[in-house]
Amino acid sequence: MNNDPFWDFYWETRLQFLQGQGKGEVIQQASRLMRQSTAPMRILEAGCGEAQIIGSLVEAHGSSTGEHTSIGIDRDLSALAVARKTYPAIRFLEGDFTDTELLQSLGQFDLLLLVNALHHVFSDAYNPDMGEIDVPWGKTNVHSSFSTLAACVSPGGYLILFDGLEAEGSPERQIRIRFQNSEAWQKFQIFAQEYKPFKINFQKESESNTITIRHRDFTRYVTKIIFLGKSLWERERHESYQYFNMHEMQEMLTDNGFVTQEFRLLSVDYDHWLQDVEILTPGVEFPPEHVMITARKTSS
Numbered sequence: 001m002n003n004d005p006f007w008d009f010y011w012e013t014r015l016q017f018l019q020g021q022g023k024g025e026v027i028q029q030a031s032r033l034m035r036q037s038t039a040p041m042r043i044l045e046a047g048c049g050e051a052q053i054i055g056s057l058v059e060a061h062g063s064s065t066g067e068h069t070s071i072g073i074d075r076d077l078s079a080l081a082v083a084r085k086t087y088p089a090i091r092f093l094e095g096d097f098t099d100t101e102l103l104q105s106l107g108q109f110d111l112l113l114l115v116n117a118l119h120h121v122f123s124d125a126y127n128p129d130m131g132e133i134d135v136p137w138g139k140t141n142v143h144s145s146f147s148t149l150a151a152c153v154s155p156g157g158y159l160i161l162f163d164g165l166e167a168e169g170s171p172e173r174q175i176r177i178r179f180q181n182s183e184a185w186q187k188f189q190i191f192a193q194e195y196k197p198f199k200i201n202f203q204k205e206s207e208s209n210t211i212t213i214r215h216r217d218f219t220r221y222v223t224k225i226i227f228l229g230k231s232l233w234e235r236e237r238h239e240s241y242q243y244f245n246m247h248e249m250q251e252m253l254t255d256n257g258f259v260t261q262e263f264r265l266l267s268v269d270y271d272h273w274l275q276d277v278e279i280l281t282p283g284v285e286f287p288p289e290h291v292m293i294t295a296r297k298t299s300s
């Protein structure tokens with residue numbers, strides 16, 4: 001099942017542009033697992049969007065995947081229309097990946113891909129009366145949706161989870177930061193006004209671009225500001241990538257019978273950040289942009 005030369009060719013000709021991006025890391029990691037496997041792997045991608053990930057894997061690995069038995073689920077019909085047209089060898093379902101009955105009807109899979117998907121479950125817990133995400137409700141929903149999805153993974157099967165990560169310690173703790181230039185300061189103010197999942201409160205020190213802000217909100221700023229001024233901002237400003245810290249992620253995996261094989265933090269571009277922001281609180285670092293977790297379901 002090891003088709004390295006073809007994979008190298010496929011990567012170079014079709015996916016090279018994803019080099020260094022989170023999605024590219026996920027595809028490479030999944031491909032590695034598939035090439036190591038002695039049997040075809042049936043894949044489930046929950047929240048597959050236009051299916052670039054599951055589609056590339058099935059296309060590149062052909063008979064070493066569960067071609068025709070792999071499934072992508074999404075609730076966005078227009079994304080699925082693109083997926084179906086681009087990757088006809090995969091079955092795509094329009095549906096809600098938190099729907100227990102739907103998932104139970106699909107059988108078992110050898111690889112579950114959750115790429116930028118679970119944070120939608122958390123973001124869906126936005127409470128209009130509070131004007132924010134209801135955090136305990138959101139966390140409970142993520143945990144129970146994950147349990148439903150995890151039940152679809154066969155013993156010995158794999159999970160690749162890619163998403164945001166909340167920093168350890170209290171997300172409510174206050175930190176001091178200074179904007180290094182007026183453009184960064186202006187952009188922050190627009191972010192603070194327009195970002196929906198949480199009210200971004202901050203205190204500005206007079207005569208300087210120094211503010212005090214909750215660590216939670218700083219993390220959102222660092223991971224979302226890249227979209228400001230772009231067309232994706234309209235969608236991105238409604239989503240919180242972060243929902244669990246490392247400890248909570250591990251707990252969710254263990255509770256559902258997974259053993260973590262790799263917990264890889266994908267870091268921000270520190271050089272870029274240092275030009276815009278200085279963190280004045282000792283011991284506080286720029287947060288990682290994403291985490292990619294590879295885990296295996298225990299056999300028993």
Ligand SMILES: C[S@@+](CC[C@H](N)C(=O)[O-])C[C@H]1O[C@@H](n2cnc3c(N)ncnc32)[C@H](O)[C@@H]1O
Pocket residue numbers: 023046047048049050051052053073074075076079095096097098114115116117120121
């Ligand atoms: C950020 S996109 C990621 C797409 C794909 N995984 C990728 O990385 O290219 C998240 C997708 O999850 C879908 N989604 C979010 N919540 C969902 C739910 N509860 N059920 C089904 N699809 C969902 C959205 O429609 C969207 O297409």
